[in-house]
Amino acid sequence: MIKADYPVAIITGASRGIGAAIALLLARRKYKICINYNKNQLAAQDIVQQIEKIGGAAIAVQADVADEEQIVRMFSVVDQKLGQINALVNNAGILFPQTSVEHLTAARVNQILQTNVTGTIICCREAIKRMAYKNGGIGGSIVNISSRAAVLGSPHEYVDYAASKGAIDTITTGLALELADQGIRVNAVRPGIIYTEMHASGGEANRVERLKSKIPMQRGGYPNEVAEAVYWLLSEKASFTTGTFIDVAGGR
């Protein structure tokens, strides 16, 4: 076990994009990190190496957050290798090629909900078992990565994905209230349009370029700009903040 002098964070989907930026920022601020990933082991290992180069501690753990058993296994690996967790960032999320609701299938919608919503709830459950006062824990902080899509609805692109992020907002509100006297704060960050590979999954790698003139600040956002908001919410600087949302979206 790595000695537990520093806070321990699990970041789901941290091999790339926003999750990787959160992992690198938290490592610079002395967190020990579990880099969760699903398929891209090389990318996850690369983030671990970048963290080790700056003197931090990280492990990469494969687990598909759509699979309850794999989540349970990931938390138990973290117990053994990093120690008691204090922070969970539910960042892993998927979307599929842009389309309208009239072309959606149940299989596609269910896959999105299982990954984005069920995965978040099950990760929260495992964190609560370890962090809540009533379970012998010392408290902690959870940040859910939602999206401005939860508010805007993503018409003709991915209403199914937007709906999953609406659920994340509701989970954040409900869970914050459930855990307010258990030493666990629960908040969410709603990114706007951010430069990552996710837009390629939606079938439009250059989506940020197409839409940036519609963003009041006239540009897309960068993963590290989202990471700073996550870090603040996790930290003791946000000690009286729970059940709240930070939009990191350039005004859109």
Ligand code: NAP
């Ligand atoms: P991304 O570049 O596509 O990266 C997705 C990450 O999630 C990867 O690390 C991937 O792992 C992991 N992942 C995917 N499915 C997984 C699963 N079933 N189990 C575990 N990990 C899984 O995405 P991103 O843009 O950084 O998005 C991160 C979060 O921000 C998502 O929740 C997304 O909805 C939200 N968001 C993004 C934007 C944006 O404009 N980019 C805007 C609003 C909200 P592998 O490398 O192994 O595939």
